[in-house]
Amino acid sequence: MYYKEKHTRITHIYAYKCMKNGFKVTAERTGGKMIEKDIEKYLVRRVKQMGGLALKFVSPSMAGVPDRIVMIPKGTLYFAELKRPNGKPRKLQTAVHRLFEKLGFHVYVIDTKDKVDKLLRGENFEF
Template identity: 50%
Template sequence: MREKEVEAALVKAAKKRNGLALKFVSPGLSGVPDRLVLMPNGKMAFIELKAPGKKMRLLQEKRKSQLEALGFLVFCIDRKEKVEVVLDAIIQAA
């Protein structure tokens, strides 16, 4: 399985739940997560996608920490099976 397959599963699952998984690009700032997930009732999170078994690079871990310090949810998904679990966590977040 490739990263694109995991990404496609996320986009499809978010849409099925009436949400959006927008491609996130930040020119001039490397290491930002791949997707910004927006769910009903103002729930949102940043998602980094990886091929199965792959880990975030050091800079990506730094960006994750920066976003979390600002109060945002940030997840890394490396398998299709994690998609629904992460979406549930986003929806249930306070």
Template identity: 50%
Template structure:
């Protein structure tokens, strides 16, 4: 399965739940997560990958930078991972 298929699925599922999914680009800054998802008043940074694929070194460096500022990046590598992540969000309390 291609990453773009997982990304399209992610977008569809977020929209179905009433949320927003925006492509994240930051000119001049490599390795930023693919998507910013907004759901139930919360903001999430999400990196989407093909099954079994891991983030590149520049992406991991950016994830660490965001973590230093209290922000988690979720890495999802399948439709199943998207479904599990979204199901976990449904049960979360903020």
């Protein structure tokens, strides 16, 4: 088992134990580090403030789909893949993102709150 996989597994076990005992798992509880869940909550809150929806996307028939379908008023729709800071999509996720792009849909990989804000302001950023 690689160190990264082992570290991720330990982090997930820690998060599960915290939730089981009634603690919220936030950046403060993970040594000040931002986790994917924090960025996802921020995206959902900001989209809601704009009058839009950020729906959880789960597809039983296809693995690797983005985390959220984001719908902004006036007909804007795109997909968001949330990652912890400096996190990268897996190969399968990247392949699915390319497929969605071929079909004409934008898929954004978001790993910071700043990227959430830039996206919702309509600014481009590297992903």
